[in-house]
Amino acid sequence: MTTRLADAPHPEPSSETAFSQNRLTRLSEKRSPTSTQDALKHDHAHLYLVTEGRVLLKHDEEVFDPLFSPSEVYDLAVGFDEAILLGFEADETPVLAAWSGADKDALPDYIKAIDIRSVYIQDLLPPDRLGALAQGAALVSWNRTHKFCARCGHPSDITDGGYKRVCPNCGAMHFPRTDPVVIMLAVTEDGERCLLGRGPQFPEHMYSCLAGFVEPGETIENAVRRETEEESGIVLGKVSYHASQPWPFPHTLMIGAHAVAKTTEIRIDDELEDCRWFTREDVRLMLAKEHPEGWWTPPSGAIASHLIQAWVEED
């Protein structure tokens, strides 16, 4: 098997976001009903283990290792039956992901269950392992929440490495869902100010780009305009795609764009607690967490941070 470059880091805005790099080759066209079992038999197969929003990490001082061999996890309540085949290392070693039912408060000393947001914020794993973590967390989560056939209600069976479920009752095939979400930085026509908002559930003083799910029947640009107008009252003109990011909370594709605002009068709806215009100087300070008002912006791995940074650096 030749090494394939499919997910090699490529110099583009998307590859600078968290979870965007993945060293594994998926070989998606080779998946079969026995892919997972075959992979688990490989001498050097390894698994990521995920729980509710967390990943299990073996740690030694400050070094964190997400990869477990099947033989070392006997007391971690691993769901091998529904393990996911993520792909293959350059040396053809298979890497998988599975659920661990272990009590996160009763783990051996050398294992911690760390929430996935903290893993990326604190750089606990190299970038090219984060992509596989996102892939695994999304697929484990989708399989766990879709154990029944939506067409007829019968329990469904996992197959093809976790990338398909089939219903033995009605024959329906179900594929993992990836939810497209637009996230956008609107900028005034004079280029001087950008629009950021915060929801009631946000950490205190944090402002971010507006965002929302793409609905059926929309283009990306129309979703950007609709969500912005619904949440803030601002009417947008030109929308420009900037970058995308896999966001495993639980299985989203963030689609980031810049947009030109045609109006400036903000009218917020119930979703936002606040929404306002910020100058470049404001956001420069917010990115550095040095704004005198205590305002700040999402961590640097988040696509919102990249949208904001790209605009600040445009000057």
Place this chain on the structure above:
Amino acid sequence: MTTRLADAPHPEPSSETAFSQNRLTRLSEKRSPTSTQDALKHDHAHLYLVTEGRVLLKHDEEVFDPLFSPSEVYDLAVGFDEAILLGFEADETPVLAAWSGADKDALPDYIKAIDIRSVYIQDLLPPDRLGALAQGAALVSWNRTHKFCARCGHPSDITDGGYKRVCPNCGAMHFPRTDPVVIMLAVTEDGERCLLGRGPQFPEHMYSCLAGFVEPGETIENAVRRETEEESGIVLGKVSYHASQPWPFPHTLMIGAHAVAKTTEIRIDDELEDCRWFTREDVRLMLAKEHPEGWWTPPSGAIASHLIQAWVEED
């Protein structure tokens, strides 16, 4: 209610694709459990009626009308219980969509059930009605194929105008799915040739851009590279987003990109029947259906056609 511009046609590549324009305002933030029933009570409410891949059109000579009033559909087996609220016209008239169980071969003379592909290919409806048709077809289809809770198997209930289903047994909420699919035109580094392929199920002699579903844990660009490499063996470098299109077969978001090919040796997998490089002159003739080999490209409303055309016109 002020007229809102959320889906107004905006001069960008996406708005030139079929299904991208929608004159309705969704008011998504106003949806509630009674949205559909309230809308149906409106004096001038109208519905799109869809069946398996088709839409019912009233026709008078060459003029086609997709909008039915609730009172004129008594013999069309309309599923009012699961009707979808699409949005509102500028005069606040609600527009909905619903399933019709009518036998397409036993319809009154003035009604035809036309497959949705033909509707856009033959321009049977104005562009700003096609977007609502895509929206309605996607939502009706999703609701029909997701009547059971995937978490526990119990029948689920439609709510919020068709944009949510809730399970009365376990409380799970289910939202319509929109599947992101990348579709890409790879071009050689010298800019002289583009890559097109055909699957066994394609109409004879038709070639199109390569495409595939975005998988969990991928950026758009990485999905473009992976799918291209898996299907054709071609390794891509830079990927540039061009346009997106809602594609109601059944509920997909097409994400179109151009890409630079770093290799030229094609190796096809099982999915493609053929895949080859075409010159600009080739595709100019194919777009006009004048190629001496009889090769042609998808209809002009399809995003593949737009990707190809944009490259041809770049010269």
